[in-house]
Amino acid sequence: MFQHLDDPDTPVLGDSFRERVVGSGRARRQRTRAAAISLALVPLLAAGSSMVYLRSQADELDRVTVGGLAALPPADTSSTSEPELAPAAPITAPMNILVVGVDRRPPGDEVLGSRPDSIGVVRIDPTGGRVSLLSVPRDLWVTDAAGRSDRINTFLADGPTALVDVVSATLGVDINHYVEVDFDGFVRLIDLAGGVTIPFDAASRDERTGFMVESGCQTLDGDEALAYVRSRHLQQFDPASGESVQDRTSDLGRVARQQDVIDRLFRQVLAADYGATDQVRLLTDVIDDITVDDGLDLDGLRSIFTTASAIGSDRFVTSDLVAGLSGDTIINGNAVLLADPAVVDAVVGQFLDPTPGVEPIESEILDDAIVPTVPAC
Amino acid sequence: MKFEDEFDELAALAYRTAFRIVGTRADAEEIVQDTMVKAYARWSRVRSHARPWVCRVAANDAIGLVRKRTRRDAPRTLRLSGEQADLHDGAITRLDLQRLLLDLPKRQRDVIVLHYLADLTEAEVADELGISVGTVKAHAHRALAALRTSALTDPTALTDPTSDPAPKATLDVPAP
Numbered sequence: 232m233f234q235h236l237d238d239p240d241t242p243v244l245g246d247s248f249r250e251r252v253v254g255s256g257r258a259r260r261q262r263t264r265a266a267a268i269s270l271a272l273v274p275l276l277a278a279g280s281s282m283v284y285l286r287s288q289a290d291e292l293d294r295v296t297v298g299g300l301a302a303l304p305p306a307d308t309s310s311t312s313e314p315e316l317a318p319a320a321p322i323t324a325p326m327n328i329l330v331v332g333v334d335r336r337p338p339g340d341e342v343l344g345s346r347p348d349s350i351g352v353v354r355i356d357p358t359g360g361r362v363s364l365l366s367v368p369r370d371l372w373v374t375d376a377a378g379r380s381d382r383i384n385t386f387l388a389d390g391p392t393a394l395v396d397v398v399s400a401t402l403g404v405d406i407n408h409y410v411e412v413d414f415d416g417f418v419r420l421i422d423l424a425g426g427v428t429i430p431f432d433a434a435s436r437d438e439r440t441g442f443m444v445e446s447g448c449q450t451l452d453g454d455e456a457l458a459y460v461r462s463r464h465l466q467q468f469d470p471a472s473g474e475s476v477q478d479r480t481s482d483l484g485r486v487a488r489q490q491d492v493i494d495r496l497f498r499q500v501l502a503a504d505y506g507a508t509d510q511v512r513l514l515t516d517v518i519d520d521i522t523v524d525d526g527l528d529l530d531g532l533r534s535i536f537t538t539a540s541a542i543g544s545d546r547f548v549t550s551d552l553v554a555g556l557s558g559d560t561i562i563n564g565n566a567v568l569l570a571d572p573a574v575v576d577a578v579v580g581q582f583l584d585p586t587p588g589v590e591p592i593e594s595e596i597l598d599d600a601i602v603p604t605v606p607a608c
Numbered sequence: 609m610k611f612e613d614e615f616d617e618l619a620a621l622a623y624r625t626a627f628r629i630v631g632t633r634a635d636a637e638e639i640v641q642d643t644m645v646k647a648y649a650r651w652s653r654v655r656s657h658a659r660p661w662v663c664r665v666a667a668n669d670a671i672g673l674v675r676k677r678t679r680r681d682a683p684r685t686l687r688l689s690g691e692q693a694d695l696h697d698g699a700i701t702r703l704d705l706q707r708l709l710l711d712l713p714k715r716q717r718d719v720i721v722l723h724y725l726a727d728l729t730e731a732e733v734a735d736e737l738g739i740s741v742g743t744v745k746a747h748a749h750r751a752l753a754a755l756r757t758s759a760l761t762d763p764t765a766l767t768d769p770t771s772d773p774a775p776k777a778t779l780d781v782p783a784p
Binding site for chain 2: 232233235236237238241242244248249251252253255256257452454
């Protein structure tokens with residue numbers, strides 16, 4: 232019936248192909264044993280900067296040595312006796328996690344190292360009952376303790392320690408842990424969550440990332456969501472003029488959209504009633520795509536996730552440094568962003584210990600950014 | 609049944625099913641690899657009906673890929689319409705098949721996938737889907753009628769196949 236559609240030169244899927252399949256199939260089987268940690272992973276990844284690259288072999292997390300991290304008091308382990316089945320011990324002190332989404336180059340293209348595409352600090356505050364995300368623009372011009380000045384996203388090329396140091400120094404915030412997610416992890420997370428639904432004000436596209444949607448509520452799959460959050464040249468159709476108008480805020484608009492997506496995804500995931508199987512799939516599949524500092528183990532991740540889950544989506548706040556930025560500076564031929572230290576202090580102060588009733592510091596710069604204005608679908 | 613012993617046959621089956629839908633080797637190979645990894649990871653539950661299982665998983669992956677591409681490439685497809693003369697008959701039929709698979713009700717689609725794309729027997733299909741052989745024939749017939757209609761007439765005729773009240777009499781026509 233459909234023989235004419237067959238591959239006239241069907242390839243031989245030989246032994247090496249089978250070995251590859253058996254190898255990844257075995258890894259996947261073993262990962263399902265790590266399922267217990269999964270429930271809690273959802274809110275963290277959702278709350279985290281949009282992507283993290285964590286890689287694990289089987290159920291062993293991949294971990295890197297990261298310097299410059301601030302120590303925390305140990306978790307309250309008094310209630311846990313059986314590590315396999317007991318609920319994870321909640322964390323007892325506020326914890327700041329540097330979360331970076333990286334554009335990991337294929338193997339062999341390591342010359343430039345990994346470039347973070349997004350950088351954020353996630354704060355889990357069990358005493359205040361808050362989960363907060365402070366987004367840091369990747370083009371922010373910063374100076375580390377040794378006096379080296381550069382855009383913040385270049386520091387990861389020297390390893391996570393360099394990035395942790397410069398983030399701590401710039402924000403004046405202790406970083407306790409480090410988590411890295413790559414694009415594959417982000418795509419997989421969105422797909423496993425069933426997509427993320429965004430209310431677009433108008434038809435939008437980015438010819439460079441291939442992103443394109445109609446107006447109205449659209450559910451993006453992982454690839455589409457990645458194209459959307461990476462878009463620096465988003466265009467929106469203006470029905471009045473019949474033309475597409477490009478977002479002139481470039482990277483700032485992109486960061487604003489990333490925050491919007493993270494915010495919506497976080498609330499959506501927490502609101503969804505996932506069956507146990509879906510939760511296991513979500514977590515075991517995603518855990519393969521993250522890397523953490525070597526002070527974090529599976530129990531530590533479980534503790535973080537359990538605490539974040541318990542705090543819940545309505546206590547999740549996002550903030551950024553946009554109000555303090557000036558964006559018309561060119562250094563060494565690169566457009567960079569300079570931050571007003573007073574605004575950084577104020578934003579970080581609210582991030583660490585919010586004063587109730589204080590409105591977030593809004594920026595007029597973002598008035599021109601293309602971000603959905605509808606709260607929910 | 610050991611996975612390793614079944615591997616070659618299952619992989620070939622998955623490849624044929626996927627290729628008939630996507631039509632490109634790289635996509636088909638990736639789908640086969642994904643399918644076989646899933647089969648291996650769940651082998652204890654899969655092995656009793658491994659052949660239809662890998663066909664369905666491969667076909668679902670392939671249809672998902674087509675759906676994603678169709679949505680994303682919509683404007684480009686319009687631009688390409690001038691080049692249609694370059695497409696040979698096989699390609700046109702694959703496009704019709706893709707559109708059919710995207711639009712068919714789920715049960716009809718399963719039958720088309722298992723019977724015509726994976727070349728499983730009607731009895732195997734009935735067993736996998738838990739329906740009678742007669743129902744398999746009826747679904748297959750209806751789906752093929754839709755495919756012929758779409759290939760010969762207005763391509764938009766398939767947008768709502770469920771609203772097409774398949775005349776009962778046509779069910780008596782022997783399936784090809």
